[in-house]
Amino acid sequence: AQTVTQSQPEMSVQEAETVTLSCTYDTSESNYYLFWYKQPPSRQMILVIRQEAYKQQNATENRFSVNFQKAAKSFSLKISDSQLGDTAMYFCASRSYNTDKLIFGTGTRLQVFP
Amino acid sequence: DGGITQSPKYLFRKEGQNVTLSCEQNLNHDAMYWYRQDPGQGLRLIYYSQIVNDFQKGDIAEGYSVSREKKESFPLTVTSAQKNPTAFYLCASSGPQLAGVNEQFFGPGTRLTVL
Numbered sequence: 001a002q003t004v005t006q007s008q009p010e011m012s013v014q015e016a017e018t019v020t021l022s023c024t025y026d027t028s029e030s031n032y033y034l035f036w037y038k039q040p041p042s043r044q045m046i047l048v049i050r051q052e053a054y055k056q057q058n059a060t061e062n063r064f065s066v067n068f069q070k071a072a073k074s075f076s077l078k079i080s081d082s083q084l085g086d087t088a089m090y091f092c093a094s095r096s097y098n099t100d101k102l103i104f105g106t107g108t109r110l111q112v113f114p
Numbered sequence: 115d116g117g118i119t120q121s122p123k124y125l126f127r128k129e130g131q132n133v134t135l136s137c138e139q140n141l142n143h144d145a146m147y148w149y150r151q152d153p154g155q156g157l158r159l160i161y162y163s164q165i166v167n168d169f170q171k172g173d174i175a176e177g178y179s180v181s182r183e184k185k186e187s188f189p190l191t192v193t194s195a196q197k198n199p200t201a202f203y204l205c206a207s208s209g210p211q212l213a214g215v216n217e218q219f220f221g222p223g224t225r226l227t228v229l
Contacts, residue, residue, distance in 0.1 A: 009154075035217070042222070043218035043222065043223050044220065044222050044223070045157075045204060045206075046220075047217050047218075049220075050217060082169045091156055093156075093159070099167070100145050100147070100162060100164060100208060100216075100218075101159060101162070101172070102147075102157070102159070104156030104157045104158075104219060105156050106154060106155055107156055111186065
């Protein structure tokens, strides 16, 4: 069975600084996808970034990038130039290639302060 | 605008009553999902449907029921058999897996409180 672990319940960062959120996962599948979702106070889940496991290159979306370490089963999210609007819960999730089921971690609450 | 709507945003029910949460999408997605979110926990899958008139249990289906009579709609009924129904419920949908990953799009959620 797949599992996703986020060991940081809460983190904080000053505006314009960089912060890294950790995520580890466990799967016996060879083909899978990894995601980071953001849930702001409105509670609307928003996809931040995704990574296909067969791709060695780390995904990047503007200020968001990942450090994907397949052998270590690690998938951390780096937020550069943090903005107040980045304040949210961040969830790491995984999905096997041959299923629609997403497996979520317990989330990290990120607070960006001025 | 294409998207997923959930209604109502807040829902209150008395213990022992069944209640149905609405989820509608106009994204022409085949697959739809229901998740439950509790404080300190990630999202947990209740039910999902990959095609009309077909659905499968997720990890925590006990006390819930669904139907999928139309592609656009996937209502969730929280029955009186659900022991702890107070939670935030999220509906999602996804399109066909083409050349890349088919991401799930989420609705705004319904907060259910049992009094």
